[in-house]
Amino acid sequence: MTQTDTIVAMATPAGSGAIAVLRLSGQDAIAIASSIFFSVSGKQLSNQKSHTVHLGQIKDSERVIDEALVTIFKNPNSYTGEDVVEISCHGSNYIQQEIIQLCLRKGCRMAQAGEFTLRAFLNGKMDLSQAEAVADLIASDSAASHQLAIQQMRGGFSSEIKKLREELLNFASLIELELDFAEEDVEFANRVEFQKLISKITQVLKRLIDSFATGNVLKNGIPVAIVGEPNVGKSTLLNALLNEERAIVSDIAGTTRDTIEDEIIIGGIGFRFIDTAGIRETVDVIEGLGIQKTFQKIDQAQVVIYLFDAEKFKVQRSKFKVEIETIKNKYPSKNLLIVANKVDKLSNEEIENLQSAIGNLHLLSAKTGQGVEKIQNKLLEFVNTGALRNNETIVTNSRHYDAMLKALEEIIKVQEGIDNGLSGDLLAIDIRQALYYFGEITGEISNDELLGNIFANFCIGK
Ligand SMILES: Nc1nc2c(c(=O)[nH]1)N(C=O)[C@@H](CNc1ccc(C(=O)N[C@@H](CCC(=O)O)C(=O)O)cc1)CN2
Ligand SMILES: Nc1nc2c(ncn2[C@@H]2O[C@H](COP(=O)(O)OP(=O)(O)OP(=O)(O)O)[C@@H](O)[C@H]2O)c(=O)[nH]1
Numbered sequence: 446m447t448q449t450d451t452i453v454a455m456a457t458p459a460g461s462g463a464i465a466v467l468r469l470s471g472q473d474a475i476a477i478a479s480s481i482f483f484s485v486s487g488k489q490l491s492n493q494k495s496h497t498v499h500l501g502q503i504k505d506s507e508r509v510i511d512e513a514l515v516t517i518f519k520n521p522n523s524y525t526g527e528d529v530v531e532i533s534c535h536g537s538n539y540i541q542q543e544i545i546q547l548c549l550r551k552g553c554r555m556a557q558a559g560e561f562t563l564r565a566f567l568n569g570k571m572d573l574s575q576a577e578a579v580a581d582l583i584a585s586d587s588a589a590s591h592q593l594a595i596q597q598m599r600g601g602f603s604s605e606i607k608k609l610r611e612e613l614l615n616f617a618s619l620i621e622l623e624l625d626f627a628e629e630d631v632e633f634a635n636r637v638e639f640q641k642l643i644s645k646i647t648q649v650l651k652r653l654i655d656s657f658a659t660g661n662v663l664k665n666g667i668p669v670a671i672v673g674e675p676n677v678g679k680s681t682l683l684n685a686l687l688n689e690e691r692a693i694v695s696d697i698a699g700t701t702r703d704t705i706e707d708e709i710i711i712g713g714i715g716f717r718f719i720d721t722a723g724i725r726e727t728v729d730v731i732e733g734l735g736i737q738k739t740f741q742k743i744d745q746a747q748v749v750i751y752l753f754d755a756e757k758f759k760v761q762r763s764k765f766k767v768e769i770e771t772i773k774n775k776y777p778s779k780n781l782l783i784v785a786n787k788v789d790k791l792s793n794e795e796i797e798n799l800q801s802a803i804g805n806l807h808l809l810s811a812k813t814g815q816g817v818e819k820i821q822n823k824l825l826e827f828v829n830t831g832a833l834r835n836n837e838t839i840v841t842n843s844r845h846y847d848a849m850l851k852a853l854e855e856i857i858k859v860q861e862g863i864d865n866g867l868s869g870d871l872l873a874i875d876i877r878q879a880l881y882y883f884g885e886i887t888g889e890i891s892n893d894e895l896l897g898n899i900f901a902n903f904c905i906g907k
């Protein structure tokens with residue numbers, strides 16, 4: 446990727462719409478736009494101020510392609526930091542393609558995935574973690590994932606990491622300076638201050654690393670497995686939660702043979718519901734595979750909804766009680782919701798009996814919808830939204846998480862070094878290594894492979 450090229454791409458999604466926007470960025474963006482755009486007032490684009498909009502025609506020689514609005518951004522004052530031109534045209538597929546082709550003939554090349562944002566990073570408009578947040582923001586589909594992405598894009602996390610890195614860098618330089626004066630036995634780096642800084646960094650890193658567990662689920666949705674015997678109404682509950690006929694429901698036990706997943710937003714938080722094949726002994730190979738997968742899904746889930754048939758409970762009381770205990774013991778760390786379904790078939794007295802037999806029970810009729818809202822509210826209680834409400838920095842990106850784990854490892858070595866009275870030159874090596882991992886997060890340290898990996902996952906035109 447050379448930055449001397451002028452790149453072009455649609456900024457709006459493929460397909461026809463009222464308006465479509467295409468974007469040019471690079472040193473020839475304004476010249477190329479001038480060669481295809483003719484303003485109604487006859488003004489030359491190159492003479493116009495940055496951040497101005499102009500009405501005119503897009504023409505291929507004498508052929509008018511569209512009437513369009515053109516916005517110019519002059520470097521360094523643009524999203525990418527380069528000269529940028531945006532063309533808002535009528536959103537016909539044909540017009541979009543014609544203008545793109547025209548730009549290519551005039552000297553642009555097609556942008557690669559994420560190349561506009563890559564350029565913004567390379568030109569210092571944002572750091573790497575902010576650039577990654579742009580992709581997260583576009584992908585966000587709930588209030589929670591949106592808030593996390595916006596926060597990261599605005600640089601809260603970056604500035605926290607950068608500040609630590611700068612303070613550490615400061616000490617590294619002082620310690621290294623001491624090495625130059627080895628004979629004189631001077632200490633430029635105040636050891637008490639240094640120890641304080643290392644403790645602070647350890648503390649901050651640990652907090653950020655811990656926040657990833659929350660961040661990851663808030664970003665990707667909290668996995669909730671719906672489990673129970675065949676025919677208890679798992680798929681009916683999934684459909685009720687999703688408010689659509691997503692899973693096939695029938696009175697034949699073993700209807701769901703594979704796992705079905707779908708996401709819904711409850712109270713601004715995404716939940717990924719996983720409907721599983723009912724657990725039972727079976728000789729059916731396909732159903733057996735589905736049941737194996739059920740156990741895997743329980744392992745991955747953060748919340749398990751265990752459903753049983755309230756009507757059957759009347760006759761199989763002890764069996765259900767054993768089963769519930771088994772699940773509780775098998776998954777002690779999971780948030781477990783015990784749900785008695787099909788309560789519409791029970792009399793009030795039978796319901797009371799049921800409730801006194803099993804503590805902490807949720808009553809449900811997946812068929813009528815009774816109790817569904819209560820389950821939704823209960824799910825929200827399982828989510829630790831404290832950090833989100835308090836606007837604390839929450840790590841959502843596994844690349845950042847990895848880098849911080851490695852940085853912490855190095856910082857722990859530094860601490861051990863201090864404790865063991867290690868010499869400055871050896872301390873400096875571990876400090877430099879920690880600095881390296883800090884730098885990877887915000888992109889002070891990067892390479893083509895790392896950047897390639899990150900931006901290849903963007904959409905074209907971003
Ligand atoms: N039409 C349009 N809408 C868009 C974008 C865009 O590029 N074009 N964005 C793209 O993702 C987002 C907005 N982000 C932007 C960020 C910076 C600048 C910009 O021109 N920055 C200059 C000037 C700042 C100023 O006016 O003070 C700069 O940083 O120097 C533009 C858009 C969302 N909406
Ligand atoms: N009366 C009543 N019937 C229900 C209720 N929920 C589900 N059913 C019925 O129970 C039968 C089984 O429902 P499903 O949702 O397919 O059960 P499942 O647990 O997904 O079953 P498998 O996929 O076979 O494991 C269907 O006939 C549903 O209509 C309920 O709350 N009340």
Ligand SMILES: [Mg+2]
Nearest residue numbers: 679680700701
């Ligand atoms: Mg089912």
